[in-house]
Amino acid sequence: MVKKRKVGNLLALAVLATVYTRPMHRYEMASVMRARGKDQDMDIKWGSLYTVVQNMERHGLLEAIGTNREGARPERTIYAITEAGKRELVDWTRELISAPRREHPSFAAGLSVLATLSPQEAIALFQERLGHLDESIRAQRAALAEVADDGVPRLFLVENEYGVAMLEAEAAWVRSLLDELTSGTFPGLAGWQAWHETGAMPEEMAEIAERGTTPD
Amino acid sequence: MVKKRKVGNLLALAVLATVYTRPMHRYEMASVMRARGKDQDMDIKWGSLYTVVQNMERHGLLEAIGTNREGARPERTIYAITEAGKRELVDWTRELISAPRREHPSFAAGLSVLATLSPQEAIALFQERLGHLDESIRAQRAALAEVADDGVPRLFLVENEYGVAMLEAEAAWVRSLLDELTSGTFPGLAGWQAWHETGAMPEEMAEIAERGTTPD
DNA sequence: AGTCGATTACTCGTCTACGAATATACGTGT
DNA sequence: ACACGTATATTCGTAGACGAGTAATCGACT
Structure with a gap:
């Protein structure tokens, strides 16, 4: 029925939507989401973001397109959305809109x-x-x-x-x-x-x- | 703000309410809940029930009051609600009713x-x-x-x-x-x-x- | 020029949730 | 009397969620 997503956490959806506009590194994703008030809609769990992005890369929804070192800061990996990622974003959105899920408040x-x-x-x-x-x-x-x-x-x-x-x-x-x-x-x-x-x-x-x- | 419960899974709340009437073993809890249609309200995750009950015992909300062996069936531990468990049930209910939690459908x-x-x-x-x-x-x-x-x-x-x-x-x-x-x-x-x-x-x-x- | 606190950026380990597998007993039709 | 499906009852492995910890940089004030 409900196709099992490779990455099920809704945080991944937010990431897809965020990275869609331009490639960025993980902390920046979090900042952009926060700036957009996404953190209100769905509070961002720090620990989760990093695991989720990693899983998304593993499943080919994101790809690392290099690293950007700035000053003495630790190097940051820049991620871009892949074609599969774009497809996932659209498909997932379709599912979320069309089918009510029994949730249990x-x-x-x-x-x-x-x-x-x-x-x-x-x-x-x-x-x-x-x-x-x-x-x-x-x-x-x-x-x-x-x-x-x-x-x-x-x-x-x-x-x-x-x-x-x-x-x-x-x-x-x-x-x-x-x-x-x-x-x-x-x-x-x-x-x-x-x-x-x-x-x-x-x-x-x-x-x-x-x-x-x-x-x- | 939201006091952290020793056992946070809402399945634990259902268990407390179920065991409140009389002590029973784990599979029976599940059956009773199912008979009450609780499985519709909150679908029961089999794997979770056993972990949750174990944690509840660890935290003193339930206590094993003996085992009941019937025929050649594996022996089943009977659990009863403790005083702390009763207090938890009431206190938890109070919290759930009085304070809306930001949930993210x-x-x-x-x-x-x-x-x-x-x-x-x-x-x-x-x-x-x-x-x-x-x-x-x-x-x-x-x-x-x-x-x-x-x-x-x-x-x-x-x-x-x-x-x-x-x-x-x-x-x-x-x-x-x-x-x-x-x-x-x-x-x-x-x-x-x-x-x-x-x-x-x-x-x-x-x-x-x-x-x-x-x-x- | 040193200290303090906030911000940036990330890692790690723990704990939990849950799917899936397992195993035995029971009832019922043949 | 046996075969097969269904109900009983539980264990286990693993993936994921997340809190808490770490560490470097920056700016402001002293």
């Missing part, structure tokens, strides 16, 4: 064990999350507006727009769940509550807990 | 190199994605309705509801981007187009490409 993992907490505590924590989300949205919107003002075309900002849209959607979802919890309209709330007060799981749940929750 | 990575493709191709691929998304939404909604019918309380389904909500939000976002692209109202579309036909990057972009796109 940590929030979902947290929700799946929500019953661990009391309803009161859950409410408080959701409120806290909402605060963080709103702040993030504000900050990212502002940053987006600023660079757009600087004349950066939308084409290079779609991923940020996507990020904001997802944050907004999450905030909206949390808000609506909170409404149900605080107004008491969330079904089974009383049972959940009682369970945490008395330690007795309501029988409608006990039975469920023993079999499985989501079949299929 | 692969779609965002794809979007960040969208310019690699021609606008026509991008449109086609977005349409393909939309098809997959709509199908996923349909399927998950159906599965959700079915288990809800079976009497599984909402409390145990919030993470699925969240998943559907996020899929819907993504679909909506893609749809609106597609509208702009197909109707031609997406700013800079002509330049993007020309660039891919002639190979000449419009100067408003060339300059940008050399500096960085997203400062902040």
Whole structure:
């Protein structure tokens, strides 16, 4: 299904895109990515960059086109993208855009064990999350507006727009769940509550807990 | 900031939640998780489960409370959750719910190199994605309705509801981007187009490409 | 002219995740 | 009673991710 990439780390994708414009050495790649705010989109792991570039060379996506020694600095290998590398970049992009991958955000993992907490505590924590989300949205919107003002075309900002849209959607979802919890309209709330007060799981749940929750 | 967990793999969280109800051996944990559809939420990596449980024992979150030999089967170690394990479960859940973690979905990575493709191709691929998304939404909604019918309380389904909500939000976002692209109202579309036909990057972009796109 | 801290640039070793292989038992049709 | 597929249960090797460490240069201030 999902063709296995020779180099699977998404950092490699960023490298391909970066080296596409002109050959450069490894540290420069990192600098350029950082300058572009790529480090925000995907935080660059230093250790990984060097391993990844090495693997990319091994698989023929990059080639060393010589070294550049400057002053007494250690010599730096300059890498260029190969034809295979260009093909990989395009092909990989196609795959990422066309096929949604089942990813597992940590929030979902947290929700799946929500019953661990009391309803009161859950409410408080959701409120806290909402605060963080709103702040993030504000900050990212502002940053987006600023660079757009600087004349950066939308084409290079779609991923940020996507990020904001997802944050907004999450905030909206949390808000609506909170409404149900605080107004008491969330079904089974009383049972959940009682369970945490008395330690007795309501029988409608006990039975469920023993079999499985989501079949299929 | 984000306290480093002794065992960071989210699979460990699922294990804690599973062993919480009663002690069991490793293969059983996997079976129970699978029965609960946890394998959908977070696909279980066989190799990981054994390493993770071992690490959890090493860090005192689980303890071996004996072995159970049945027939000629290899002997199986039974693990129980410890007090520290219970504390970890609650504390970890708190963290996951209260603090949004910057995660980096692969779609965002794809979007960040969208310019690699021609606008026509991008449109086609977005349409393909939309098809997959709509199908996923349909399927998950159906599965959700079915288990809800079976009497599984909402409390145990919030993470699925969240998943559907996020899929819907993504679909909506893609749809609106597609509208702009197909109707031609997406700013800079002509330049993007020309660039891919002639190979000449419009100067408003060339300059940008050399500096960085997203400062902040 | 010496020191301090920041930046540049890279290496190394550890730890983890996970695929794939393995091996035995069980059930079921012939 | 045996052959074969499926479920049970686990081990192991390896590739990859990443933190932390190293070392040189540069600029600024003293």
